[in-house]
Structure formats: C-alpha cells, structure tokens
Amino acid sequence: MLRHKNIIVICLILLVLFCILKAAWWVFLLLFIGFAALVSWGSFDIRQNYFLKAYSSNPDRKERKIALTFDDGPHQMTEKVLDLLQQYNAKATFFCIGTQIEKYPNIMQRIVGEGHVVGNHTYSHSKSFGFFPSAKVKEEIRKNDDLLFEFTHKKIKFFRPPFGVTNPNVAKAIAATKHTVIGWNVRSLDTLIQNEDAILKRIKNKAKPGSIVLLHDTSLKTVRVLEQLLLFLQSEKYDMVAIDKLLNLPAYED
Ligand SMILES: [Zn+2]
CATH class of the missing domain: 3.20.20.370 (Glycoside hydrolase/deacetylase)
Structure with missing residues (x-):
C-alpha cells in the first residue's frame, strides 16, 4: 500500500506521542483532519501512488x-x-x-x-x-x-x-x-x-x-x-x- 502504510505508521506514532504528552483535544482533532485530508488526496490523485503503483x-x-x-x-x-x-x-x-x-x-x-x-x-x-x-x-x-x-x-x-x-x-x-x-x-x-x-x-x-x-x-x-x-x-x-x-x-x- 506504499505511502498509505507510511502515513498510518507516522500518524500512530504521533498519536502515542500526543497521548504521552497529554496534548490538548484540538491537537488530536488536527491529527485526524490531517490524516483524512492525506487519505482523500491519495484516493483522488492517482499520480501520488498512494495506495498502489x-x-x-x-x-x-x-x-x-x-x-x-x-x-x-x-x-x-x-x-x-x-x-x-x-x-x-x-x-x-x-x-x-x-x-x-x-x-x-x-x-x-x-x-x-x-x-x-x-x-x-x-x-x-x-x-x-x-x-x-x-x-x-x-x-x-x-x-x-x-x-x-x-x-x-x-x-x-x-x-x-x-x-x-x-x-x-x-x-x-x-x-x-x-x-x-x-x-x-x-x-x-x-x-x-x-x-x-x-x-x-x-x-x-x-x-x-x-x-x-x-x-x-x-x-x-x-x-x-x-x-x-x-x-x-x-x-x-x-x-x-x-x-x-x-x-x-x-x-x-x-
Ligand atoms: Zn472513466
């Protein structure tokens, strides 16, 4: 799944990090919005090789x-x-x-x-x-x-x-x-x-x-x-x- 896998790993690391640092709720919201935006960009722009080559x-x-x-x-x-x-x-x-x-x-x-x-x-x-x-x-x-x-x-x-x-x-x-x-x-x-x-x-x-x-x-x-x-x-x-x-x-x- 190419880039998608990397994005999931990075977001999970950030999620754990934010939990440890007891980040504010809006930090989690921003992370979620960022993740959703990247996934939809990858879905609609075939040139990104986001899900497949x-x-x-x-x-x-x-x-x-x-x-x-x-x-x-x-x-x-x-x-x-x-x-x-x-x-x-x-x-x-x-x-x-x-x-x-x-x-x-x-x-x-x-x-x-x-x-x-x-x-x-x-x-x-x-x-x-x-x-x-x-x-x-x-x-x-x-x-x-x-x-x-x-x-x-x-x-x-x-x-x-x-x-x-x-x-x-x-x-x-x-x-x-x-x-x-x-x-x-x-x-x-x-x-x-x-x-x-x-x-x-x-x-x-x-x-x-x-x-x-x-x-x-x-x-x-x-x-x-x-x-x-x-x-x-x-x-x-x-x-x-x-x-x-x-x-x-x-x-x-x-
Ligand atoms: Zn067509």
Missing part, C-alpha cells in the same frame, strides 16, 4: 514520444477519433467500459483491428466504484477482461480505475488480478471545460516527451480538440504511441 508518464523518455489515451468508450464518437488517428498515423490507448462494448461491438472491433491498444476501465464504470468491496472491484475487472478477450484474444494487462480513484479495496483487487495500473500526467478536463481552445491550450502547456494524456472519446468537442492537438503534435515532431510503447510494458498476455 500507477504509471502516469515515462519520466526517462528522451525521445519525443507521447501517449494519447481515451476513456469511457467505445462510443459513437470513437469512429471520428479513429479516423483522425489514422489520418495522422497515430496509435492510441482506449480504456473501455464493458457496458459500452456490449452496445458498440463493431466499433470495439475497429479499435483493435486498427492496431490501437485497449485497456480495462471496469464493466459498469459505477459512480459508487470508490465504495465497492475488493470482491466487487475484482468482479468488475474480470467481467470486462472476459468481454475484451473476445476482441483481443489475449489477456488484458492495462487497467485504469474509473475517475482515477484508488483505495485499499482497489489495491487488494489489483494485487489479485495482476493488472498494470495506468494513470496520466496531462488531464485535459475535456468532460468539464466547455471551451475547446481552453482544453487545447491546457494540453499543449502540459504535454512533454513521455506524457500520458487523458481524453474521452465521448463528445464532438473532444474530436475537435483532437484534430487541433494532432496537428500541433505533428508539427512538434512527436511520435504518438500507445502505452506499451511509451512505457516498454506489455499490453497483453497470451
């Missing part, structure tokens, strides 16, 4: 490689994304949701057929994912792996938790399913920001060689941003690669 970029990457990732598809907009990727000779990684795969199997087939990498983004992408016990998290991952297998004929290695949420239950599930957890270091906020130029500017400012960019193949807005982004990355001589090529890690197991 997640790959959010390749910091060693000297070459001008960048990985575009698309979450929450397949979706009717995915076809436009695929057309653009083809046009710019770019490869990407799609973190797919099981219920969407059931809705758009032909688009799922096209993603795989065109040589993009696919990862697991759970079966139902439930809003309550952060509250699921580890058995339920495992079930969500395995059910989606089985669905994806029908298209890849290989076991999926890459997993991205919905909303980037991690906690002890997710960590326990991943220890059992042995997936490689993929985060991001460039969050486009394409589902929150309305202005396309603002989204593009945000990505351009943050993108560096070795970056993992988080996008969603679920809106025309993102398709428009992608068109401009690909043009920019091409002019900056970037090679747009899938996660396996960026991190030198296998996307699948036979």
Whole structure:
C-alpha cells in the first residue's frame, strides 16, 4: 500500500506521542483532519501512488514520444477519433467500459483491428466504484477482461480505475488480478471545460516527451480538440504511441 502504510505508521506514532504528552483535544482533532485530508488526496490523485503503483508518464523518455489515451468508450464518437488517428498515423490507448462494448461491438472491433491498444476501465464504470468491496472491484475487472478477450484474444494487462480513484479495496483487487495500473500526467478536463481552445491550450502547456494524456472519446468537442492537438503534435515532431510503447510494458498476455 506504499505511502498509505507510511502515513498510518507516522500518524500512530504521533498519536502515542500526543497521548504521552497529554496534548490538548484540538491537537488530536488536527491529527485526524490531517490524516483524512492525506487519505482523500491519495484516493483522488492517482499520480501520488498512494495506495498502489500507477504509471502516469515515462519520466526517462528522451525521445519525443507521447501517449494519447481515451476513456469511457467505445462510443459513437470513437469512429471520428479513429479516423483522425489514422489520418495522422497515430496509435492510441482506449480504456473501455464493458457496458459500452456490449452496445458498440463493431466499433470495439475497429479499435483493435486498427492496431490501437485497449485497456480495462471496469464493466459498469459505477459512480459508487470508490465504495465497492475488493470482491466487487475484482468482479468488475474480470467481467470486462472476459468481454475484451473476445476482441483481443489475449489477456488484458492495462487497467485504469474509473475517475482515477484508488483505495485499499482497489489495491487488494489489483494485487489479485495482476493488472498494470495506468494513470496520466496531462488531464485535459475535456468532460468539464466547455471551451475547446481552453482544453487545447491546457494540453499543449502540459504535454512533454513521455506524457500520458487523458481524453474521452465521448463528445464532438473532444474530436475537435483532437484534430487541433494532432496537428500541433505533428508539427512538434512527436511520435504518438500507445502505452506499451511509451512505457516498454506489455499490453497483453497470451
Ligand atoms: Zn472513466
């Protein structure tokens, strides 16, 4: 559990120390608030590697490689994304949701057929994912792996938790399913920001060689941003690669 374990040990030591020193009640309250704040920060910021190891970029990457990732598809907009990727000779990684795969199997087939990498983004992408016990998290991952297998004929290695949420239950599930957890270091906020130029500017400012960019193949807005982004990355001589090529890690197991 990485940093979480260290934080618990430090807080327990402080707790014992405060008891010995007969500290005032508000000192204990501050300790509790501090602990709660650190845990929630760790839960919602996947880059902190707080509960589990997640790959959010390749910091060693000297070459001008960048990985575009698309979450929450397949979706009717995915076809436009695929057309653009083809046009710019770019490869990407799609973190797919099981219920969407059931809705758009032909688009799922096209993603795989065109040589993009696919990862697991759970079966139902439930809003309550952060509250699921580890058995339920495992079930969500395995059910989606089985669905994806029908298209890849290989076991999926890459997993991205919905909303980037991690906690002890997710960590326990991943220890059992042995997936490689993929985060991001460039969050486009394409589902929150309305202005396309603002989204593009945000990505351009943050993108560096070795970056993992988080996008969603679920809106025309993102398709428009992608068109401009690909043009920019091409002019900056970037090679747009899938996660396996960026991190030198296998996307699948036979
Ligand atoms: Zn998602």
